[in-house]
Amino acid sequence: MDHTALSTISEALKHLAKNQKVKDYILNHPKLYKVLLHGARKLIGGETLQECVLEVIRLNHLGIHTTVDFCGENTNSEKQAHQATVEFLKLITTIAQQGLNSSISLDLSHIGLSVSDSCIENNLNQIVSHAKKNNVEVMISMEDFEKMEKVLEQYFHQAKKFENIGITVQAYLRHFDFEEIMHLPGKIRIVKGAFEEPESVAFGRGESLDNQYLRIVQMALQHGKKVSVGTHDIRLIEQMIELSDTKFHENIEFEMLHGVNEAKLIELKQRGFQVRDYLIYGKEWYLYYCHRLAENPMNFIEAFSRMAYFEG
Numbered sequence: 486m487d488h489t490a491l492s493t494i495s496e497a498l499k500h501l502a503k504n505q506k507v508k509d510y511i512l513n514h515p516k517l518y519k520v521l522l523h524g525a526r527k528l529i530g531g532e533t534l535q536e537c538v539l540e541v542i543r544l545n546h547l548g549i550h551t552t553v554d555f556c557g558e559n560t561n562s563e564k565q566a567h568q569a570t571v572e573f574l575k576l577i578t579t580i581a582q583q584g585l586n587s588s589i590s591l592d593l594s595h596i597g598l599s600v601s602d603s604c605i606e607n608n609l610n611q612i613v614s615h616a617k618k619n620n621v622e623v624m625i626s627m628e629d630f631e632k633m634e635k636v637l638e639q640y641f642h643q644a645k646k647f648e649n650i651g652i653t654v655q656a657y658l659r660h661f662d663f664e665e666i667m668h669l670p671g672k673i674r675i676v677k678g679a680f681e682e683p684e685s686v687a688f689g690r691g692e693s694l695d696n697q698y699l700r701i702v703q704m705a706l707q708h709g710k711k712v713s714v715g716t717h718d719i720r721l722i723e724q725m726i727e728l729s730d731t732k733f734h735e736n737i738e739f740e741m742l743h744g745v746n747e748a749k750l751i752e753l754k755q756r757g758f759q760v761r762d763y764l765i766y767g768k769e770w771y772l773y774y775c776h777r778l779a780e781n782p783m784n785f786i787e788a789f790s791r792m793a794y795f796e797g
């Protein structure tokens with residue numbers, strides 16, 4: 486299939502993902518729901534924490550660390566934000582009790598970023614302090630550019646009190662001030678960036694972005710930071726390994742979204758690198774799944790053929 490057709494599919498999927506009517510129709514249609522979930526299962530940890538734990542155990546046995554996110558959409562009320570917080574606390578307890586080699590990841594919007602400052606601050610504080618007591622690391626995801634300042638504000642506030650909190654940075658941003666992050670103790674996860682931002686804000690995929698990505702990784706390593714390289718771009722990963730001084734290798738880990746390229750994670754593990762798999766679980770997998778399909782339309786073709794053979 487040619488490149489234009491693939492990007493048309495990608496655009497269509499992005500629009501479809503945002504359409505609430507389509508989402509409601511699919512999720513309330515028993516057969517469609519089942520078919521879609523069947524496709525999504527390759528990319529998610531499961532619909533329940535129990536299912537996800539089984540997948541984490543399997544990955545841990547392969548020497549792959551994990552990070553687990555209870556997926557959900559933006560919460561608009563204190564009640565919803567509290568419910569999500571309670572689930573994250575349960576997730577941390579489960580990781581500790583079952584001795585899993587896993588951190589947790591979360592979007593601040595899921596635990597009340599848009600509700601109020603006190604709501605997000607209290608919820609995040611509860612999660613990070615419970616994680617600290619249980620020796621679990623908390624990684625904050627980065628959201629769209631509009632929310633970035635608020636996300637960073639909350640991160641800085643907690644990172645000054647707790648060492649077990651890390652932040653995700655999007656390399657596609659043209660202007661980003663690393664000064665404060667570089668001097669805080671937590672891990673930094675570097676990703677290309679997933680949102681459609683205007684050109685004035687972010688680079689598109691290509692050489693400028695790749696160069697900036699490599700530059701940020703080098704800078705973080707030279708500041709003694711622990712770095713998680715969150716990309717599936719094999720060429721970039723290999724360039725990074727080549728460029729970075731071997732004395733920094735123990736501070737690097739390679740992290741991928743679940744189901745995208747486990748074989749590469751295993752290969753990197755065999756070459757002596759630390760590797761991590763990012764899994765989500767929960768009932769709200771629809772948007773996440775559509776985004777993954779749109780990110781790489783070949784996923785859509787594959788999912789479509791899996792669906793075609795699905796017998797329910």
Ligand SMILES: Cc1cc2nc3c(=O)[nH]c(=O)nc-3n(C[C@H](O)[C@H](O)[C@H](O)COP(=O)(O)OP(=O)(O)OC[C@H]3O[C@@H](n4cnc5c(N)ncnc54)[C@H](O)[C@@H]3O)c2cc1C
Pocket residue numbers: 625626627628653655676677678679680690715716717718719740741742745763777778780781784
């Ligand atoms: C662990 C982790 C955490 C992340 N957290 C955030 C976050 O907090 N905020 C944020 O904005 N973004 C986040 N992202 C998403 C990230 O910004 C990118 O959108 C995403 O990783 C795709 O970019 P890429 O680096 O893989 O490179 P791309 O240039 O997009 O892709 C390079 C190649 O990788 C392969 N590939 C990429 N994606 C897929 C896929 N889904 N399925 C199959 N193959 C694929 C394809 O072969 C593609 O040609 C995260 C990604 C990872 C891995």
